[in-house]
Amino acid sequence: MRAAVVTFPGSNCDRDLAVAFEAAGFEVHRVWHRDTSLPDGLDVIGLPGGFSFGDYLRCGAIAANAPICREVKAFAERGGHVLGICNGFQVLLETGLLPGALMRNANLHFVCKPVGLRVENNQSPYTSGYDAGAEITIPIAHHDGNYQADAETIARLDGDGRVAFRYIDNPNGSASDIAGIFSANRRVLGMMPHPERAIDPMHGGTDGLAMFTALTEMLADA
């Protein structure tokens, strides 16, 4: 199993994400934002958290136009698996691989704490390790995690089972308590919470590990 983790200037969770993929048995390749090609034989690409390009213009907007993101987009469009966490989720929205936008938290605070999430759909390569409706604890750390989309998009995401996770106690004003969403084929997942920060008992919880191990198992069976 091969994973790539992209590093942009200002990424700060790239190493943590690589460690999480490795813990689940992936061979991890680190990729730089200026690279114009991806390693061969990739199974999944991770877009990490952080503050790519200093959050200039809009969070994720400049990163989404970095040379490597053309390749990431093409990879996803060919049916590849892409996981975007926090700033990586913002990048996925800016590339158009996922619908909607992330705005400044409604309470204007940078919120950094473990939060409760409900697994809304466990029929995906990322969530099959959880029971449907399971409540898990995963840390968040963001200023711009207030997910918004028009009512029609929200209804479509709901109707098509594309809401992956919902906040149990909404920390940022997100529409419909949305914490993470899938692409139509459920191979692209964008989420604000950081599962890579909950894979080792030293983190204070290990609820994130099942996401990476489920992905390994699903890809191995594919």
Next chain:
Amino acid sequence: MKAKVTVMLKTGVLDPQGEAVKSALGSLGFQGVDAVRQGKVIELDLAETDAAAAEIAVKEMCEKLLANTVIESYSIEIA
């Protein structure tokens, strides 16, 4: 030519920063501020000398990068 792009959150999209500014103005004693919306202004110096061509180019820049049209609207002034 110079272009000035104004990017604002679309009408109807809650602007938490604008709300915070409104509340701060109120606490400073400024009365009668009914609404505050915060946006951004981007100034561009362009090599293009034809206003119509410049406007077309800047519109494309807005669609591709300068604005996120899911939540933002933009206006362009060419001078």
